[in-house]
Amino acid sequence: MKQTFKLSASIGCALLVSTVGVSAETFRWASTTDPQTMDPHAVNSAPVLSFLNNIYEGLVRRGQDMSIEPSLAASWEPLVGENGWRFNLRQGVTFQNGATFDAQDVMFSYQRASNEAADVRSWFAPVADVRVVDDYTIDFVTTAPNPLFPDSIANFMILDQDWAESNDAALPARDAENFATMNVNGTGPFTLASRDPGVRTVLTPNGDWWDDATHNVTQAIFTPIGNSATGLAALLSGEIDFIQPIPLQDVAQVEGRDGFKVLEGEETRVIMFGFGHEHEKLLYSSDVTDANPFTDPRVRLAAAHAIDIASIDRVLFRGKIEPASQLVPAGISGYSEANSERPAYDPARAKALLAEAGYPNGFSFGLKCPNDRYINDEAVCRAAASMFAAVGLNATLSTGPVRDYWPQLRADDFDMYLLGWSPGTFDMEHPIRFLLNSQNDEKKLGSWNFGNYSNARVDELLPQIQQEIDPAARQALVDEVVSITQDEVAYIPLYTQPLIWAAKDNIELTQRADNFFMLRWVNVN
């Protein structure tokens, strides 16, 4: 049987080679989403930033282990006498059209990316001023000490000023497309050979790249494949070399065949339950209609003790998730080692806590979940609902696609909800700013804190964490926030989502924890 398969597979390959003419280093890959634009400042979304990191570069970049390393800036140091950072730019770098890279291009890119028309402008909220010191030196002045600023701009990509201005692309496209939506001119390892949005995008190596190429790809062809069964078939039939991601249930299919491998890692995304902390009453309860029991930390703790993460892992994830104790996984900077315990699965204690809070028979409430956002999101909610029911918390589950889900959460239409969070800066400060700080539109804080969890001490600690230079002192501040929010059960962190990619055996690549796929680490053997 296996022999026949190999035989037919080799015939298939032979057909492919004869008709398409694939050379050895052509690399074909697929993912579920097509990058919407080739403009690095127009959209702040992972598919776009991940793809464009192959073409454009930032002042700094992330290595295979997510660490920050020099890119277009050869080095950087804190400014003396004021808050901010000085970047010493790399000399002799050229854009793909041959133009020289210098500080004016960084200045221009900053102005472009921080403009109202740019979706990435939130990265520059802490910036007070940018000064070009000389052709290869530029200062970013921040409003307060900002030790993490270089880390936070790893995806801030640099465009050539002359190219953008002469092609009427000085600002990112807002409604109509512009030249930069479909064309590129970066400094990175690859350049765009052709693009047919939603169908096929071809990249070729940039021969003049300043860094040493460690890949052996001569042509890379990207195809978005939205349907996961189609994607899997394309991999198994040999038409593509690599796909990200594949569904959990297909892992066995791929592993069971010769010539293919599954790459597994932990994503940085923590899945959690959130509460309507400021809601005065439950919206979806049949028995408690005049109060919101979840405002009582004992009730929230009871809910946490009701969850059996080990069973969810075994049954729904085939042992591939990592239980989470806080809003970032271990390994992310700022992770609080001191608070790495999560509430144990203990239904008896959950019932006792509910009785103590005045709900010995439990109560009913509404649980909202997306069904197309996270891996197994709906199944996790179903499992959790039955675990809640076992201690008397009767959840009425309602699920929906994510395009409806966020508006519902923003409209406070929930009693409890599921949320996943990946720290964009790979630091604990990120979820504190977006999920734990009180909602504050003016300061742009707590914008994803749907239930408006609010603790004055946490709000006070956030600016200190953002400004503290000394790592040990900073960690102490973070530890305090984690400890407070664990004691008050601001959220119930559940687990870290797995990251599953699949490739042919002859493909060497690096799976980075942010789910970005970098062509410069690909080798076709």
Place this chain on the structure above:
Amino acid sequence: MLAVAFLAFSLFRFVGDPITQMTGVETSVEDQERLREELGLNDPFAFQFLRFSGDMIQGDFGFSYRTRQPVAEMIASRVPATLELGVVALLISLAVGIPFGVYTALRPRGILTQTILLTSLVGVSVPTFVIGIILIFLFGVQLGWLPTFGRGGTVQIGGWESSFFTIDGWRALILPAFTLGVYQLTLTMRLVRAEMMEVMRSDYIRFATARGVPMGRLYFRHALANTMVPVITIIGLQFGGVIAFSIVTESVFQWPGMGLLFLESIRFVDIPVMGVYLVVIAFFFVLVNLIVDLLYVAIDPRLRVK
């Protein structure tokens, strides 16, 4: 078509919020609101609809929320893929369906007839995407004969990107066209069979048989031609459906046609693209009905005599 535009447009209010899809997680609420204002999403429904249909009548189809490309251009670039797929699917269904229908009508008790009829039940009852996936795994993965996704080699002729001129293009076309055509095929076959059996019982056929008209001429010139009028009506109307519902097949085969574009647009709440797509599909339906009416005249001489 205006009615379709209106219906579609009123439904879009329930598909979700485009703003949360257009912006990243870090975008502030303030910036989101500004974008919402710029796109006119805060305007009253009637106003939004008038602007949408007004622009469309003037030939301005707007820009996609997702890619910022002009919608007219996006849809136009996807039309050839869908039309070619639909036409080939239709041809397969006719080329196979009509002979099978005739055969099963003439030999109602043959073993082959029973086999064909039984198999055709599968074609009607199994959902399109299941057929598609089975075909992919059989011919694409296990046997490795045919590509599993996309259009393969295409040739640009004017503004029309065609699969018809390369072997690769045809290879990529077979599975999706068959998948899309299967339902049509069984429908055509059963329809031809039923009509044919009806006609064969009629007086003029008996008469012709008695007069000794050769069998081939009898079956195809006299009987089949008379079965074609209702068949063409149904098939014609179905063709509009083939184009409209190629969404599923296009998704399974990652076929870059209008249906796939529509699906991507729903996921992204890309309202301008969805609106224009539905209006274009309505246009196709109208066009197909017109063609069917004209075909009647060509086939049925009675309609030409006035």
